[in-house]
Amino acid sequence: MSDKLDLSIVIPVFNEGENVGELYNQLNVVLSRLGKTSEIIFVDDGSIDDTLKKLKAIKDNRVKIVGFQRNYGKAAALSCGFKKSQGDFVITMDGDLQDDPKEIPRFFEKLEEYDMVSGWKSKRQDPISKTIPSKFFNALTRCITGVKIHDFNCGFKGYRNYVVKNVRLYGEFHRYIPALAHWRGYTVGEIEVEHHPRVHGKSKYGVERLFKGFLDLITVTFLNLYKKRPLHIFGGIGLLLIFSAVIINLHLVSLWLRGIRIGDRPLLMLSILITVLGAQFISLGLIGELITNSRNNDDYIIKYDSYELENSM
Ligand code: UDP
Ligand code: MG
Numbered sequence: 001m002s003d004k005l006d007l008s009i010v011i012p013v014f015n016e017g018e019n020v021g022e023l024y025n026q027l028n029v030v031l032s033r034l035g036k037t038s039e040i041i042f043v044d045d046g047s048i049d050d051t052l053k054k055l056k057a058i059k060d061n062r063v064k065i066v067g068f069q070r071n072y073g074k075a076a077a078l079s080c081g082f083k084k085s086q087g088d089f090v091i092t093m094d095g096d097l098q099d100d101p102k103e104i105p106r107f108f109e110k111l112e113e114y115d116m117v118s119g120w121k122s123k124r125q126d127p128i129s130k131t132i133p134s135k136f137f138n139a140l141t142r143c144i145t146g147v148k149i150h151d152f153n154c155g156f157k158g159y160r161n162y163v164v165k166n167v168r169l170y171g172e173f174h175r176y177i178p179a180l181a182h183w184r185g186y187t188v189g190e191i192e193v194e195h196h197p198r199v200h201g202k203s204k205y206g207v208e209r210l211f212k213g214f215l216d217l218i219t220v221t222f223l224n225l226y227k228k229r230p231l232h233i234f235g236g237i238g239l240l241l242i243f244s245a246v247i248i249n250l251h252l253v254s255l256w257l258r259g260i261r262i263g264d265r266p267l268l269m270l271s272i273l274i275t276v277l278g279a280q281f282i283s284l285g286l287i288g289e290l291i292t293n294s295r296n297n298d299d300y301i302i303k304y305d306s307y308e309l310e311n312s313m
Helices: 020-034 051-056 074-084 101-111 128-145 161-166 173-183 208-226 230-257 266-295 306-312
Strands: 005-013 038-044 063-067 087-092 116-120 157-160 188-192
Touching (some): 005 074, 020 051, 020 101, 038 051, 038 074, 051 063, 063 074, 074 087, 074 161, 074 173, 087 101, 087 161, 101 116, 101 188, 116 173, 128 173, 128 208, 157 161, 157 173, 173 188, 208 230, 230 266
Parallel strands (some): 005 038, 038 063, 116 188
Antiparallel strands (some): 087 157, 116 157
């Protein structure tokens, strides 16, 4: 069943009934010029309009459709498309006609040099209520993750197939794929892409995405840094707290030795509080260690394995 293909295009769609037909037509033109074997995977993320019907009406055996029972979110849709994709290269794009299929060949060029290439909507055609928070979000993410690209949230991205098979997406982690890929040792490039205003349908995201996005940024960073050793972060905070309690106590003891009453001092309460907190942080870290160890998932990717070479001879 699994014939090798050059390219898989993965498109998550949620209530894009007015857009999918036109998007397919544009893709068809670009793909026939490209001269590569390809598949277009539409993942319908529980649309309640006629998106699925419109997709089913497309008569082209390169088009594959997966329809979710309900709306699970863009990350789940992408993750499903990634699992299905058989192309050596995988390109993801939004299904709202804001990303222009004519950029696809440029992703190919750039993927010669990189494992993944992220699009950058340098002239973003969205309301200012989106563009300003997005600038702030991108600067923060650049700073925290150390990945120097401009536009983490761009839906238009290109990958070599092994990258998409090795990043795990859930929640709203799709925004952090460049960081996840970078942490897994893949090279990340960037190209500027043209961006069109949304003509049909509505944007699915409002300001709430900023809060969720920020929480997810904390999670991905934490998972990357401390997944293997939770005690290193929680235990570290715990030790710091206990250490400060010891200092306070030394001070209190010296007062007490000099005959000064310490029983009614707020400082004593503080030192008790931070001792208890410190102990709790350390136990939290130990529980984290227990969970990580019992899962025992080898989280590394093997690039070269001489054993496999021997076996295949
Ligand atoms: N999308 C999806 N599931 C969702 C929300 C969005 O599959 O729960 C799709 C949507 O149909 C579009 C893409 O993700 O193809 C980007 O969404 P949108 O255009 O609303 O985001 P914006 O461009 O406003 O950031
Ligand atoms: Mg959009």
